[in-house]
Amino acid sequence: MQNPTFFLYDENTAESLRSEELAEFLKGAFAAPVEVREEFVGRHLGRWGEEERRGWLEELARRFAYLRVRDVNRENSFSDPLPMEVDVERRRLLNENRGSFGMAVDGFQFQACMRELLPVEERGLQHLHIIFTNRLLATWEADDRRYHLRTIILGQPAVISTSGLVEAPAKPREYYLIRQRLPDDELARVNLLRQFAGRFLEHSDARTNQVVKGYLMQAAFYLLFGERFCKDPDCRLFNAHWQEEMLHAQLRPEAGLCEKHEEMVEELRAKS
Numbered sequence: 068m069q070n071p072t073f074f075l076y077d078e079n080t081a082e083s084l085r086s087e088e089l090a091e092f093l094k095g096a097f098a099a100p101v102e103v104r105e106e107f108v109g110r111h112l113g114r115w116g117e118e119e120r121r122g123w124l125e126e127l128a129r130r131f132a133y134l135r136v137r138d139v140n141r142e143n144s145f146s147d148p149l150p151m152e153v154d155v156e157r158r159r160l161l162n163e164n165r166g167s168f169g170m171a172v173d174g175f176q177f178q179a180c181m182r183e184l185l186p187v188e189e190r191g192l193q194h195l196h197i198i199f200t201n202r203l204l205a206t207w208e209a210d211d212r213r214y215h216l217r218t219i220i221l222g223q224p225a226v227i228s229t230s231g232l233v234e235a236p237a238k239p240r241e242y243y244l245i246r247q248r249l250p251d252d253e254l255a256r257v258n259l260l261r262q263f264a265g266r267f268l269e270h271s272d273a274r275t276n277q278v279v280k281g282y283l284m285q286a287a288f289y290l291l292f293g294e295r296f297c298k299d300p301d302c303r304l305f306n307a308h309w310q311e312e313m314l315h316a317q318l319r320p321e322a323g324l325c326e327k328h329e330e331m332v333e334e335l336r337a338k339s
């Protein structure tokens with residue numbers, strides 16, 4: 068059987084993301100062909116005629132507005148969106164305003180919508196799709212009965228949230244303690260960020276590209292081997308809940324895979 072091909076979709080909202088470099092990385096790591104494509108929705112709606120495409124855009128705008136997580140403590144806290152909310156989503160889909168990441172949407176439902184857009188011939192595991200987005204994605208956690216922001220939604224297509232890398236893993240405890248006591252003042256907030264500089268990822272952080280490589284590996288391991296994350300904090304597949312864990316797993320000069328996962332890719336490379 069031929070090696071599967073990876074498809075990376077870049078919506079161009081994270082300036083520190085260098086998709087060609089990420090493609091090279093993935094290609095080297097898994098000895099698999101990688102193709103960089105433009106933003107996912109635009110790409111896949113491109114095969115429809117004008118009228119159908121417009122119908123799809125309306126439908127997606129409505130669905131994404133509906134899928135906003137309106138109450139983090141209530142499962143499926145969706146409600147019929149206001150026309151204004153649908154309009155924000157429509158403009159986002161038309162590439163008129165992708166700047167802000169806004170409210171989180173339900174990650175699994177978002178992924179399901181994206182999967183529907185894939186052409187039938189690209190749905191199998193010979194085509195491995197990975198989307199980068201600056202949307203915030205959240206999933207319901209049954210253990211503590213609340214929604215949590217996510218860095219990545221594993222599956223087909225895998226979705227990596229670049230805003231999620233900043234917002235989902237928690238910052239150091241001391242950071243929150245100090246922030247609680249801060250006056251409502253922009254300068255104080257800037258100073259606090261400066262005080263903790265380097266200990267967590269910020270928006271437009273130059274280190275994002277390097278961190279994303281680890282998340283690409285997580286997406287690929289799930290698609291290729293059905294492997295979900297790793298318990299070893301030194302492995303790039305580690306499911307970090309803290310910023311410092313994430314930076315440790317992804318940014319050390321020797322950052323890489325644990326022995327077990329390294330063996331799995333070596334075996335794959337040997338076969339190709």
Ligand SMILES: [Zn+2]
Binds near residue numbers: 298302303304327
């Ligand atoms: Zn591992």
